Amino acid sequence: MPHSQHSSYSSGKSEIPTAAFSRRAEAAGGPPIANVLMAEALAHPEVISLAAGFVEHDSLPVEEVAAAVQSMLSRRDVALSSLQYGSTIGFPPLRQAIVDRLAAAEGRSPSELAASMERVVITAGSNQLLYLILDTLLDPGDIVLCGSPTYFVFLGIVQNLRGCAVGIEIDAEGMIPEALEERLAWLARRGELDRVKAIYIASYCDNPTGITLAEPRRPKLVDIAKRWSRGNLIRIVEDAAYRDLQCGDVRPYSLRSYDDGGCVALLGTFSKSFSPGIRVGWGLLPSDLLLPVLALKGNLDFGSPQFNQMLVYTALENGALDSHAEGLRRRYHEKIQVTAAALEESLRPIIPIQYVQPAGGLYVWVHLPPDFDTGIDGDFFRACVREGVLYLPGESCFPNEENGVPRNCIRISYSMPSPERLRQGIAALGRAARRTRSGMPGSSTKR
Amino acid sequence: MPHSQHSSYSSGKSEIPTAAFSRRAEAAGGPPIANVLMAEALAHPEVISLAAGFVEHDSLPVEEVAAAVQSMLSRRDVALSSLQYGSTIGFPPLRQAIVDRLAAAEGRSPSELAASMERVVITAGSNQLLYLILDTLLDPGDIVLCGSPTYFVFLGIVQNLRGCAVGIEIDAEGMIPEALEERLAWLARRGELDRVKAIYIASYCDNPTGITLAEPRRPKLVDIAKRWSRGNLIRIVEDAAYRDLQCGDVRPYSLRSYDDGGCVALLGTFSKSFSPGIRVGWGLLPSDLLLPVLALKGNLDFGSPQFNQMLVYTALENGALDSHAEGLRRRYHEKIQVTAAALEESLRPIIPIQYVQPAGGLYVWVHLPPDFDTGIDGDFFRACVREGVLYLPGESCFPNEENGVPRNCIRISYSMPSPERLRQGIAALGRAARRTRSGMPGSSTKR
Numbered sequence: 001m002p003h004s005q006h007s008s009y010s011s012g013k014s015e016i017p018t019a020a021f022s023r024r025a026e027a028a029g030g031p032p033i034a035n036v037l038m039a040e041a042l043a044h045p046e047v048i049s050l051a052a053g054f055v056e057h058d059s060l061p062v063e064e065v066a067a068a069v070q071s072m073l074s075r076r077d078v079a080l081s082s083l084q085y086g087s088t089i090g091f092p093p094l095r096q097a098i099v100d101r102l103a104a105a106e107g108r109s110p111s112e113l114a115a116s117m118e119r120v121v122i123t124a125g126s127n128q129l130l131y132l133i134l135d136t137l138l139d140p141g142d143i144v145l146c147g148s149p150t151y152f153v154f155l156g157i158v159q160n161l162r163g164c165a166v167g168i169e170i171d172a173e174g175m176i177p178e179a180l181e182e183r184l185a186w187l188a189r190r191g192e193l194d195r196v197k198a199i200y201i202a203s204y205c206d207n208p209t210g211i212t213l214a215e216p217r218r219p220k221l222v223d224i225a226k227r228w229s230r231g232n233l234i235r236i237v238e239d240a241a242y243r244d245l246q247c248g249d250v251r252p253y254s255l256r257s258y259d260d261g262g263c264v265a266l267l268g269t270f271s272k273s274f275s276p277g278i279r280v281g282w283g284l285l286p287s288d289l290l291l292p293v294l295a296l297k298g299n300l301d302f303g304s305p306q307f308n309q310m311l312v313y314t315a316l317e318n319g320a321l322d323s324h325a326e327g328l329r330r331r332y333h334e335k336i337q338v339t340a341a342a343l344e345e346s347l348r349p350i351i352p353i354q355y356v357q358p359a360g361g362l363y364v365w366v367h368l369p370p371d372f373d374t375g376i377d378g379d380f381f382r383a384c385v386r387e388g389v390l391y392l393p394g395e396s397c398f399p400n401e402e403n404g405v406p407r408n409c410i411r412i413s414y415s416m417p418s419p420e421r422l423r424q425g426i427a428a429l430g431r432a433a434r435r436t437r438s439g440m441p442g443s444s445t446k447r
Numbered sequence: 448m449p450h451s452q453h454s455s456y457s458s459g460k461s462e463i464p465t466a467a468f469s470r471r472a473e474a475a476g477g478p479p480i481a482n483v484l485m486a487e488a489l490a491h492p493e494v495i496s497l498a499a500g501f502v503e504h505d506s507l508p509v510e511e512v513a514a515a516v517q518s519m520l521s522r523r524d525v526a527l528s529s530l531q532y533g534s535t536i537g538f539p540p541l542r543q544a545i546v547d548r549l550a551a552a553e554g555r556s557p558s559e560l561a562a563s564m565e566r567v568v569i570t571a572g573s574n575q576l577l578y579l580i581l582d583t584l585l586d587p588g589d590i591v592l593c594g595s596p597t598y599f600v601f602l603g604i605v606q607n608l609r610g611c612a613v614g615i616e617i618d619a620e621g622m623i624p625e626a627l628e629e630r631l632a633w634l635a636r637r638g639e640l641d642r643v644k645a646i647y648i649a650s651y652c653d654n655p656t657g658i659t660l661a662e663p664r665r666p667k668l669v670d671i672a673k674r675w676s677r678g679n680l681i682r683i684v685e686d687a688a689y690r691d692l693q694c695g696d697v698r699p700y701s702l703r704s705y706d707d708g709g710c711v712a713l714l715g716t717f718s719k720s721f722s723p724g725i726r727v728g729w730g731l732l733p734s735d736l737l738l739p740v741l742a743l744k745g746n747l748d749f750g751s752p753q754f755n756q757m758l759v760y761t762a763l764e765n766g767a768l769d770s771h772a773e774g775l776r777r778r779y780h781e782k783i784q785v786t787a788a789a790l791e792e793s794l795r796p797i798i799p800i801q802y803v804q805p806a807g808g809l810y811v812w813v814h815l816p817p818d819f820d821t822g823i824d825g826d827f828f829r830a831c832v833r834e835g836v837l838y839l840p841g842e843s844c845f846p847n848e849e850n851g852v853p854r855n856c857i858r859i860s861y862s863m864p865s866p867e868r869l870r871q872g873i874a875a876l877g878r879a880a881r882r883t884r885s886g887m888p889g890s891s892t893k894r
Contacts, residue, residue, distance in 0.1 A: 017676040017677060017678065017679055017680045018678075018679055018680065019679070019680050019733075019735045019736070020584075020641075020644065020678075020679035020680065021583055021584065021739050022582065022583060022584055022585050022586045022589075023586055024582060024583075024586075024743075025582070025583040025584075025739040025742070025743065026739075028739060028742040028743055028746065053532075054531060054532055055531070055532075057527055057531060058527070060526075060527050060530040060531060061530065062520055062523065062526040062527065062530065065520065065526075065530060065754075066516075066517075066520045066526075069513075069516050069520075070513075073509055073512065073513045073516075076509065079507075079509040079512075079513075080504055080505070080507050080509065081724075082724050083507040083508065083509065083512060083722040083723070083724040083725065084501060084502070084504060084507060084722075084723060084724050085500075085501050085502075085723045085724065086724070124571065124747075124748040124751075124752070125748060125749070127747070127748055127749060128747055128748045131746060131747045131748075135469065135471060135472070136468055136469060136471075136472040137467075137468065137469055137472075138469050139469045139470055139471075142469075153745075153746060153749075156745070156746045157746045160742070160743065160746050194467075197467065229464040230464060231464065231465075231467075232464055232465055232466070232467035233464045233465065233466050233467065275530040275531075275754070276530070276531060276532045276753075277528075277529050277530040277531050277532065277533070277752055277753035277754040278530065278752060278754050279748070279751075279752040279753075279754075286466075288466045289466070292468050292472040292473075292475060295472070295475040295607070296471075296472065296475055296607065298600075298603070299475065299578060299600060299603045299604045299607050300571075300574070300575055300578045300747075301571040301572060301574055301575045301578075301726070302572070302574060302600075304571075304726075305571070305724055305725060305726040305752065305755060306723075306724035306726075307512075307722070307724040307725050307726075307755070308752060308754070308755070
């Protein structure tokens with residue numbers, strides 16, 4: 001963001017004062033591409049958006065929220081508490097319920113997990129906590145390792161903090177442990193190991209790839225982080241935002257479950273499984289990380305809204321949240337099937353594509369042929385807008401790479417459209433691919 | 448926060464890795480004193496807390512919130528929207544309603560104010576926006592001018608950002624324009640004017656002093672900020688968090704109303720006048736400040752919870768919010784009378800005191816004799832805890848001063864206790880003062 005000239009004040013001075021922003025603000029750049037795409041989707045409801053990372057709209061828990069609010073407000077002491085300030089760390093019963101729920105998912109007791117409510121903080125979605133943790137760990141120039149591609153808001157945060165996101169190769173099973181180890185060895189040889197503060201891993205139905213990190217890799221990655229913690233600790237920031245949307249029977253334990261609690265910060269949220277408009281996230285943190293994170297959150301907002309925390313707690317306690325999440329998993333599972341079938345039917349006959357069918361979450365990541373430029377200024381994107389469909393250009397999901405980043409990937413979000421609209425949207429992708437290919441010289445490149 | 452030693456991992460290495468936090472996190476220090484006092488108050492309900500900056504508990508708007516939620520959730524399209532993601536800048540109808548309400552308070556049209564919803568952002572209380580603006584403006588070492596004393600969370604934010612808060616003398620009418628000008632001239636002589644990025648002014652019923660900035664000073668302060676904007680713009684960050692709690696007939700226009708919109712960022716909130724548990728704040732920003740603030744907020748939390756924004760909008764539209772605020776002003780006005788009477792009856796007979804009776808808000812700021820140390824480790828504080836009352840020590844509200852800060856002030860928050868408990872709490876202050884004085888050698892010092 002360049003320093004902008006500002007209209008002169010009526011001070012009669014010849015010098016024109018300019019707006020000076022902090023180096024952080026200059027680093028932050030404009031609004032993330034998702035905001036642009038979200039705004040576009042909201043402005044053009046006739047276009048089928050496979051871009052926005054919204055959760056499914058029609059299944060949002062209206063009745064569950066109404067019941068929870070009614071329950072909260074019908075007891076005057078509870079009602080008054082819900083409307084008052086709370087503590088920065090968050091509503092204690094909710095934090096206890098989160099520990100209990102986590103322990104159940106891991107098949108172990110809280111003490112076996114070294115987990116307790118004292119280490120749990122409630123935040124505005126897990127995203128706020130991701131920001132708080134990275135702000136707590138990173139000085140300008142410091143390094144966070146991450147999958148390549150990775151969550152683009154994570155990249156925005158690191159850029160904002162003037163840190164450096166370094167990509168690690170992934171495959172269909174997620175981050176490749178050997179690639180992580182090689183990168184750490186390379187950084188050590190360059191004398192940069194002390195700058196590595198964290199490894200960011202979205203361990204369930206990753207955004208953007210939809211990939212769930214394979215179970216055998218989990219203890220390996222934790223082990224690597226610990227072994228390479230020499231001058232300073234290298235934390236794993238495990239983002240489990242999509243864990244509750246993991247369909248099917250294979251639901252691996254968290255990376256956190258392979259740790260004693262000193263290395264891995266585990267982040268979760270009820271935004272995806274319940275309601276992003278209520279926006280309650282949480283984290284189970286290494287104890288030494290808790291105090292600086294709380295100091296920062298105390299300055300930022302004192303704590304998340306008590307009303308929302310008590311609402312989510314009520315929906316957890318009465319079972320509404322978990323049964324709602326179960327219903328969502330069924331619905332998303334169906335949409336994944338629809339998406340895969342439509343990709344096979346409408347896109348693969350036009351161009352060769354590669355993708356991993358996700359086990360849940362909100363996204364499918366599709367590789368188009370290497371000669372396709374899926375960027376927002378490219379032919380394919382323009383053809384898609386013309387055919388009435390939006391996607392998230394893959395290029396926004398890559399950390400800076402020495403050799404440039406792939407420009408032929410797209411992220412499809414299947415959550416918002418109905419199955420029928422999904423099919424139509426993917427058919428539009430197919431038409432746009434045909435249009436792009438036909439307009440391209442030498443369109444025979446194969447992967 | 449010192450680097451802490453961390454238990455060694457099972458890597459067999461002789462070096463023990465340590466937790467390295469960012470310089471910002473190190474600067475943030477522990478949780479603010481208010482958190483400590485809040486926690487103490489919650490843990491000891493028998494102690495009368497005149498410390499916590501909570502709003503009055505019993506008058507929180509339970510019925511109003513219930514009605515607003517019912518109204519929102521009874522229309523399915525509205526209900527679904529309230530549970531979905533919104534935009535980073537905030538819910539448009541709420542932003543428009545804020546502009547209209549502001550224009551009414553200023554007695555001018557939105558266009559006369561150069562105010563429009565495009566410049567309004569919704570945040571997690573006005574506090575989050577204070578953080579976002581300061582993060583956007585301050586590099587380490589940069590200066591913000593502020594009253595002395597000032598809002599201690601503001602001081603925590605500046606410390607967190609590694610900036611420098613420089614105090615300006617205040618009197619019973621708020622910040623003294625001549626003192627501001629002298630300080631700017633002094634900074635200019637030292638070549639530090641370019642480091643001055645903002646002036647922070649809580650313009651209505653200030654926290655901690657309860658003072659409302661006198662009307663004639665408002666245009667003067669805006670003029671000074673503009674005249675001294677040479678190398679770079681000096682913004683006024685006007686915190687109007689307590690404006691809706693300003694009782695009585697004298698309700699001065701904002702500093703923003705004396706500006707064309709390029710200098711003053713005006714911050715407001717519905718936390719005090721409606722519910723801190725819902726936590727919806729807002730800001731009307733200079734247009735060039737809007738984009739960097741939104742970029743930061745986008746990375747931090749994407750936007751404030753849609754549910755809460757729509758709830759507040761509903762309560763604004765149906766009139767519940769304004770009639771609730773009117774009722775609060777009556778109640779707080781009564782408590783101010785009770786507080787002043789109790790100070791005269793129970794404290795002044797024991798020790799000489801000075802205070803300005805506030806026109807609203809939540810606080811009275813009391814000067815005790817100069818030989819009283821009101822700090823958390825001092826005799827008076829201990830005597831107060833023993834007598835069953837808590838206050839906020841004044842020393843936490845001062846920026847660092849070359850000649851040290853006054854240690855004989857206390858902030859009394861009259862909002863939470865009932866009138867009866869208020870009288871009891873202030874009587875306990877009197878007993879503690881007597882106890883402290885009697886234990887002190889040479890207790891005849893007068894102000």
